[in-house]
Amino acid sequence: MLKACLNGARTLSEHPGLPATPEQLAREARAAVEAGADALHLHPRGGDGAESLLAVDVAAAVSAVRQACPGIPLGVSTGLWITARDVEARAELVRGWVVLRPDEKPDFASVNLSEPSAVELAGILHGAGIGVEAGVWTTRDAAQLVEEPVPGMVRVLVEIIGVRPENAVAEADAILGRLGDPGVPILLHGELAACWPVLRHAATLGLSTRIGLEDTLAGPDGEPVAGNAALVRSAKALIR
Template sequence: MKACLNGGRAAGVPMRPEELALDAAAAVAAGAEAVHLHPRDAAGAETLDAVAVGAAVKSVKERCPGTPVGVTTGLWITNGNALVRLERLRAWADLPEASRPAFASVNLGEGLFHETVAVLEAAGVATEAGVWSRQDADLLHGVPVEKVLIEVLRTPAAEAMSAADLILERLEQLGVAGPRLLHGEDEACWPLIRYAGRLGLPTRIGLEDTLVDETGAPARGNADLVKRAIAVWEGERYRPRT
């Protein structure tokens, strides 16, 4: 189970390094095995700036020793400019190990994917490939990545499992290697946590993906979401089959 602490939400989520560290520690204590976060600048905006990324990562690593810490590389953060993103990511190579992310999520459909993977590799940062569709999966063939994120976004709950199956089937057809992590957002979040449990796939949970728990009640924070998601996942994973 990975904890996705904040995403791009504008309020109600941890943003500053010390807030991220406290929230991450609570999520890890609740059972999270990795942490994903979106670093912020002094104004609270998402950023790929090496100083801000390093400060956030270092703070979380200090509170969660041994826990892999990953960050976003979302292209929207550089206003859709893939070349500017590459420039920001190259600066991560100068970060000391204590401040460097273990991995970074890169979405296949955002442009210059292969170049972005190469820059991250040179900086000592592994790539998690964000696959949103069958078309994205086609772009992944032959590219070494740490993990494949099957991300079902902007999809009604009733269609979430079918959308996930299409991506999973395409990855198998292409022979794409590496572990998979399956997750959704908003109304598709909890159905896909259950489905991930049924399939025995890793998943993630946190305020980036949902603001409600599995009952539909307002989420009480990342740590509580992690605890609940593990129970839901395990309930599906170990449910007797008839």
């Protein structure tokens, strides 16, 4: 599986084509899927352009993308930074997703195991009928996942973050080795300068991976890119 991560926590100052509104997300999603993406990940925004976990903002983004890309699996973030690291506020907002209609509800949401109350948050998502992607950033996260099951887990995201590109593959292998077989699919990806080395490694290992403006603003040779579709096309070529 190749997932397109459309926007992340980035702003328009970082890339002029970054999608924020539901309409922009729908256009970028359609272009990414037409370029070969098998799944989508996005960060819904409020009217002020800031990331949001409000049910109304999640519903607007998800329903717009579903209409543009019917049948494509779709996930969102629950990053704790979205609520300024307020654990209770995040839990309360995610509980509010239970009212979402099927066309407004994401298929899955990422939960970073390095963040407080991650397992509890996974339980809230599972109770709302939303799958959980367990975000594993370190060998410590991997050890935690081995010791404590995550409710509703449908996938493990091994995410190489804050690692120099020359060390990224070794770090990925260390995490994968500590993780073992989690019983669900693994998606391996990196960000910034580590993005492309890790994507190549994921392809070599036969693992799912992801690409998009959330992870990088440059192509595999460091060239600027127009948007998510261009990144997906480059990733597909490398995977082949």
